[in-house]
Amino acid sequence: MESDIVVTDPSRHDSSRIVHRLQFYFAALSCLGGLSLASGSETESIPVIAVFFSVFGFIFVDYLRLFALPPIAAYAAMAVAAFYCVSNFADLDAPGNHQMVAVAQLLVLVQAILMLQRKSRRIFEQLGVFCLLELVVAAVFNNAITFGLLLIPIGIIGARAMCLLASVATTEGLQQLDEIDSEESSLWSRKTETPNTITVQAPNATRSLIATARRLPRVASITLTPAVVMVSVIFFYAIPRTTDASRSRNGSNALVGFSDSMNLEQIGQMQQSTARAMRIRLTNRVTEETYRTESLYLRGRVLERYSARLSNKGNSATWQEVPADLIESKPFLPGEHVPIRSSDTNFYDSVDVSISVEALRSNALFAIAPYHVGDSQGELVHSGETWTVSRERQSNWIYPRKTYDFGTNAFQSGMQSEWIARHVYDVPEGVDPNSRSQVFARVAAEQRAAKYDRELLGYDIDAIPSAKRMSDPFTTNADGERLSDAEIAKSITSYLATSPEFQYTLNLNAEPLPGMDPIEQFLSIDRKGHCQYFASALVMMLRSQEIPARVVVGYLTDEFNDLGQYYVARQLHAHSWVEVLIDREDLGVNQEIYGQPKRDQYWLRLDPTPNTGRMQGSAGGVAPYIDVAQTIWDDYVVDMDATTQQETALLGGGMTPMNGSYARLVEWMSNTISKIRAGELGGGSLASRNLFSWQGAVVGCIIAFAVVIILRIRPPAWLRHRFRRQRTRVAARPQVEFYAQTLDQLARVGILRAPAQTPDELRQHADQTLEPENEQPLNQPLARLTSFFYRARFGHDDSFDALSNGDSSTTNDVEAALTDLTQRVDRVIAQGNKPTPKSSEQHQ
């Protein structure tokens, strides 16, 4: 019957939608996975590859079905990608964490190839696993909050995708989703089609499954996502921390903006990075409220030595620190200055400072001088002469994220004092200052200070004549009297900062003049540059006037995060300024510097950079929120360690006995891993190029055994066969004594009784085994013995008892037969044609 009504199969429609959804989800996953790898400058290409290929693959391969990479081409392409990335990996001389980058590249490239293939269930799974691996790699070298933010969509899409995969697995073999279900795309598994005698169809079940599968992801994401998140949160916070949180030890993420020296070069346009360098929390010690200030100078390094390299290609100059032996360093911060007059406290504010600094490639930390010891003890190195704080110097190139705090009296009414008392050698408490050692120490300190003072005056008038020429007018007043050092310094500073001749610019594109010192060129020709040029020029101008001066590099920020109540210093807040050493006499009689001990000399901070150059970094809009999120992310996720765990007491902090054993386990694992890395496993037997280590072998065997047990791998057929044969080959010894002896005799010629072999079968077997080539047949006595055994074992008469008692005539017959058998066996053996032992089982 013909019908005009056209009915489309709704389940077929649904199934194609499911396929499209799966394709979309996995394209999105590979895209997001690639994005999570985006961090730092070395890895820029990775997310680009990932995004391009996932979009391209989804549109052209999955949606439009224009083409697809055949499996063989895909394997070849993967091999090429692997080769390319491994060659990168092996290049040990390359800078940076290129190994991680190589791994990331490999992942992304293989994923791209997968995206170009026709999708089957296996390919989808592979895409998912690659996304997971990308997340692992990203977790190792990307700490930014973007990772956390990306985890959300990846988690949601991943859950939905896996849900759909589950439904595909359920409908496997039910035809509708065979398009992606079949795994025939593999090169080797070509099925041969044989007509089946049994065909099964389940259209109703398929419809039901497909219809459910469509609404499944929603159900799963609503009900299960909270559960999964909860489990993972509990897991994350409950697992006891035994090591410090490692923040990018291999650190592509470390700030590159701060270094221990300062280079003056014409490098073109400078990029302004908004990456956060540190977070500063100021608390008024009295009111315990957040302390607000106009701007914050955070000193990192003090540079005294200037050296220029002049060449035809280009000139550069460097500011560096003086050698470490010129500066006295102590592994603790100075104590707090207590004023003699208590009224002095009215003229300064006691502020507690807590700074969280990001990972750096320098051991420098940042401080507000003058500082004194705060809550956190230790781990800070205080350099007296320069008033800088640093960490212990390590062999490592990367210094991880760190939070430290100290106190300072440098603020008054929201203003940071520009004066810092010069450090002097102080006698430790309880030591006689006139003792011999103290006198020597003091003399050494004075000599060091004198050397240091000379460094502060290093100036080459031939190289930078303009400094002298331009600063000369500022040394005298209208009457021709020389001004005080402080006055000269201040007037030169204001000249540089305010004169329209000098311009602040980040575009360092001046044509370098051969043989000309960069500072000279700045002062005399270009007259434009950034803070480093202004600071360098000011130092040289002051030194040309015999005023000791030095460059300070650090950060200058005024960005306050209202939400988090802290200051933020970003990369673009990096700054350099000048400090000049002023004698106390020059201060004037009435000028008092509060909160600091009285000294003969003071450092005066001068900032010659024009105000226009001050970066207004505080972005509006969502920036504060992102910053707070980043803070929470850093504090509660990235930097979660034992201390934080205990402080916050979030979940099961504190060391319970279980935690203790866990800690020991982790410590053991960590030690073992480092031993393996050092090749010292097995008591150093590996290290000494001894290829066998019995400990290693034992561990290997245990692991292999455990794997077999866990995975319940069946032993191979030959092994099982052997086990069975060994276990079951020989029958138990019969209780009837004479038959046991008979078996012993037979065993001498290699005939063994198998279990479940009746005596009669054994006899036949013996006949067949020995008869053809033997003139001394065993069958006669054996037949008799067998029949005796049957009678003894199963007979109704008392033969059995009689035999065991040994007082019957049958006993004689049995003994005769046994002797006969023994003799014949002896002869067989003597003839030397002992047959090859055959298993009686084979015979059976």
Place this chain on the structure above:
Amino acid sequence: MKRETELTTPKASEPRHKHRFTRLGFHFLFVGSFAMLGGAVRGFNLLLVLAGLLIGALIMQWRWSSRSIEALRIQRRLPPEAFAEKSFRVRYLLRNHGWLMPAWMIRIEDKIQSDDGEQPVKAVCGAGVVSAKTTVTPDFECTIQRRGRYEIGPISVKTSFPFSLLTSLQVTDSRETLHVFPKLLTLRKDWQRRLVSQAGGMSTTARRSGSVEGDFFGLREWQAGDSPKWIHWRTTARLNEPAVRQFEQQRRFDACVLVDAFDAGQNSESVELAISLAATFLVHLVGSPSNRLVLAVAGDESEAVIGGGSMEGKRRMLKLLSGVRPTSEPKLADATRTAIEMVGPSKDLIVISPRPFDLVRLADPELVQMMGPWIRRGSFRWIDVATEANQWRIPERPIRSERMERLDQPLGPLPQSEQAEDSPEQVESEKQPVEAV
């Protein structure tokens, strides 16, 4: 005698539960443990976050899938009879005993294995969702091309919902034997008359029983041509209209159907045709309680079975036919003897064979001797299906291949008529026996 479990309720054995990692699950486990190790030993907190998510997903998967699979109970319902080349439906009763949690994406796998050691086939069906405290009846349609004994079971119910990381499996060890009866043929309309009238003097085969007209069946209005003998006068008087008695014209068959399962290895199609023809005859004839039929089969073994006009008798005969194993030397005489021993000599002997009688006569003189009485009586009928099959059945139209071609076209909407043809009822009605006896 083989133990028959067909149609008995499967013994309720406690199902076994297993949980297995899927391929993706193993990957998850591996990456998760790596992340955990790295996170714990090296202090990478983000790896721990990742590990937490992976472990969370694994735990949820484990709890969810194991809980939903443990709450399920399944029972199989086999059809009462199944014929070769005709699709039949196997149903399941899938009950969710859970209080709250629905079970999603349930896959049911059942193993169908033929007696002759062929590769087992996995029958798959499933249910999208089974709400708490409800029962659903998923089913699948199965077509088996060859008659025979098939073992069905054990049933495995599995789910990998929600994340396909673990497959939770419930194996219910319910095994049943399904006898797939020989394929039924569509007989020509006059088959019964031919069976009766041919081979000289077969009128005895269809002996009228009861009164001359047959058994009294009912009353109806008089129609032109009705014999006045049949008028039921009392009713006619009451209705004031002539009414006649109706008779059920019953023919009582008293015959022995002997199937010669001869297969020298080159023409198995003919043997199957013979068996099918025998099955078709029996299906039509055994239904009537007044017929007495004996089925004797000469194959690998010679057996005979009596059909007493009951459903059970019919099934017994079909079961015997479904298990016939052809041989190159069928013992026809033995089979006949067994039949005679069972019920005594029947009135007629119908032999359905893939070879002509003359061949057999030459090969087996004993048989001729044994069949002598029937031959002499003229109540002997030898049907050689190799030559005369088409006189009995209507050959099948080659519709199947056509339909398959059309089904192969992807995504094409099916006309409704085609869909309707899929329904088993339709197929059944096509093959309905043509004439009620």
